[in-house]
Amino acid sequence: MAKKVNELEGVNYEVLFAGRSNVGKSSIIRGITGKNVKVGKRPGVTLKPTHIRNSDLVVTDLPGFGFMSGVKDRKQDIVKDQIVRYIEQNADRISIAVLVIDGAVFLDVVKRWEERNEIPIDIELFELFRELGVDTILAVNKTDKIKDSELNETLDGICDKLGMLPPWKQWLDSVAPVCAKKGDLKSLKALIRQRLHAAKRDDLFRYF
């Protein structure tokens, strides 16, 4: 029988992207790596992580969780379990986790979950990364849909929900407001580059 090839063998540096469906994760990964992770991927239905490898670096796109049209709740639970299992099993290798949220709707989504006495999966994942000691960046996407006059207040509210005491500007080393639609990913790229530099992996700069 043919030996199963481990596509991640030799990988030393993993940048993991996680986020609810439709938050713009694929757009961000495309904007950062120039690679399209969505090829052959049915939106919201892919259960397996997608990898983009460059030498010993891998960028991993986890399946989107939450909204999946036509997908039953049971399957959504399976997706969540698989995401959690992937993170737990690979925590030692994951150098950076980027949790992508839709800044325009995040607080409303959290409110809906809290009204049902439930913790949103985004918040659970953020806490899981913290527990596992994974360096985590919060990418707040779709800032074009937030009024300029409300941006600071919204970012403060988001940080508060994730256990980071406002004002959000105290957390500039881990919070990146971005707009993938306009290609404005400067703050996120800078934070990833900062980590690569700290890990003496400047050789991977060109990748970001």
Ligand SMILES: Nc1nc2c(ncn2[C@@H]2O[C@H](COP(=O)(O)OP(=O)(O)OP(=O)(O)O)[C@@H](O)[C@H]2O)c(=O)[nH]1
């Ligand atoms: N207004 C706005 N829309 C965006 C932005 N980034 C992405 N989108 C749109 O949001 C939708 C979802 O983007 P994707 O990149 O496919 O999101 P995803 O999180 O990978 O989605 P899944 O495949 O379902 O997990 C698309 O219609 C994008 O054009 C943004 O910064 N602003």
